[in-house]
Amino acid sequence: GAVVSQHPSWVICKSGTSVKIECRSLDFQATTMFWYRQFPKQSLMLMATSNEGSKATYEQGVEKDKFLINHASLTLSTLTVTSAHPEDSSFYICSAHPGGGGGRETQYFGPGTRLLVL
Amino acid sequence: GIQVEQSPPDLILQEGANSTLRCNFSDSVNNLQWFHQNPWGQLINLFYIPSGTKQNGRLSATTVATERYSLLYISSSQTTDSGVYFCAVERTDSWGKFQFGAGTQVVVTP
Numbered sequence: 001g002a003v004v005s006q007h008p009s010w011v012i013c014k015s016g017t018s019v020k021i022e023c024r025s026l027d028f029q030a031t032t033m034f035w036y037r038q039f040p041k042q043s044l045m046l047m048a049t050s051n052e053g054s055k056a057t058y059e060q061g062v063e064k065d066k067f068l069i070n071h072a073s074l075t076l077s078t079l080t081v082t083s084a085h086p087e088d089s090s091f092y093i094c095s096a097h098p099g100g101g102g103g104r105e106t107q108y109f110g111p112g113t114r115l116l117v118l
Numbered sequence: 119g120i121q122v123e124q125s126p127p128d129l130i131l132q133e134g135a136n137s138t139l140r141c142n143f144s145d146s147v148n149n150l151q152w153f154h155q156n157p158w159g160q161l162i163n164l165f166y167i168p169s170g171t172k173q174n175g176r177l178s179a180t181t182v183a184t185e186r187y188s189l190l191y192i193s194s195s196q197t198t199d200s201g202v203y204f205c206a207v208e209r210t211d212s213w214g215k216f217q218f219g220a221g222t223q224v225v226v227t228p
Contacts (some may be wrong), residue, residue: 032214044219091159097214109161
């Protein structure tokens with residue numbers, strides 16, 4: 001099946017720094033990617049939808065200036081957590097959809113990135 | 119928005135036992151999927167099942183769309199079945215956007 005990778009798999013940073021997380025579709029082109037956040041022992045919450053070549057759309061309550069999303073190519077979306085603080089520590093997961101007539105079920109999830117802000 | 123409720127929140131099984139996980143949703147949906155999240159966090163797609171019944175090995179799922187619920191059956195459970203099982207439905211207002219339930223934490227003991 002299709003593969004989605006994320007890099008890095010985990011990151012530890014100091015409070016106030018910015019962290020970039022990459023989401024790549026390895027063997028297909030993804031016109032749409034989604035970013036989710038999961039706090040410990042909780043469910044996944046959708047943060048934003050990333051469309052290639054256009055601005056991301058954010059869910060209510062998600063600060064777009066805090067979580068910068070760039071979908072510059074059909075295989076790469078990046079999430080940058082700006083001026084990270086301890087409360088941003090979480091597990092970030094992306095998913096990718098190939099579009100182009102792919103069925104609704106053809107959405108593939110990455111392995112996630114664990115962020116710890118000290 | 120659509121509400122997704124899963125039960126039970128936790129389940130402890132002895133190896134070899136059978137179990138049923140339930141997912142209730144509050145509105146009509148175009149897409150319902152069951153996922154297994156392994157201990158490393160990877161989400162594994164188990165079933166795409168907006169309606170009807172599907173089986174894959176020891177796992178099967180049934181969705182009764184008219185009554186807004188879905189069931190995931192685990193038969194002859196194994197320790198590798200441990201993890202969190204999520205039900206997710208696609209919001210009718212936005213293609214591709216999943217609303218996840220809170221999950222069921224399953225622990226299978228030897």
